[in-house]
Amino acid sequence: MADNKAKRGGSDRGLIALSEAYEVRYWSKKFKVTPLKLKAAVKVVGRSARKVEAYIKLQKHKASDRALIALSQPYEVSYWSKKFKVTPAKLRAAVKAVGHSSKKVGAYLSPKKAVKKKKTVKKRAAGKKKTTVKKAKKSVRKRAT
Structure with a gap:
């Protein structure tokens, strides 16, 4: 999504603008996270939607690993x-x-x-x-x- 409505280029669509409420809603819904988790992810990895998506998936994977029983330990x-x-x-x-x-x-x-x-x-x-x-x-x- 474009944070500047006058610019409609592809490079701007791949960025997340936290200053725009509609973008926060859109990306939160797309990544299935709360707006707070989205903002935290953007703070850690930057505005790139790809990097944010990868970070969120990694965090979900780590959370699911905690619920697994490792018999080797x-x-x-x-x-x-x-x-x-x-x-x-x-x-x-x-x-x-x-x-x-x-x-x-x-x-x-x-x-x-x-x-x-x-x-x-x-x-x-x-x-x-x-x-x-x-x-x-x-x-x-x-x-x-």
Whole structure:
């Protein structure tokens, strides 16, 4: 987009003018980032749209790498094992089953935990019913005597 409407050359179209609100909206929408992130990228790499686009893609790639589980790093295995409250062996098995994405591993491990919780709740509910029945029988016995 041209920052000077009188100039319509190709070299001006490849530059981002932060002083123009419509350009900030256009480039933010095109790169799928907030205007603040666009302004920060322009500040780091300059006004060139190509350089800004490459920088934004690099930043998105780095952010997605943080959510990956690297089994080759012992500190990562320890961290994710504690986070998901599983043993390292179970973590490795989960990563092998669904991949290195922490979201997928979390989803894979959480249904197992939810099933255990449901079973526990059912046992507790069944136990409470039994005690209620026992109390009712005791009260009937007391009345009879």
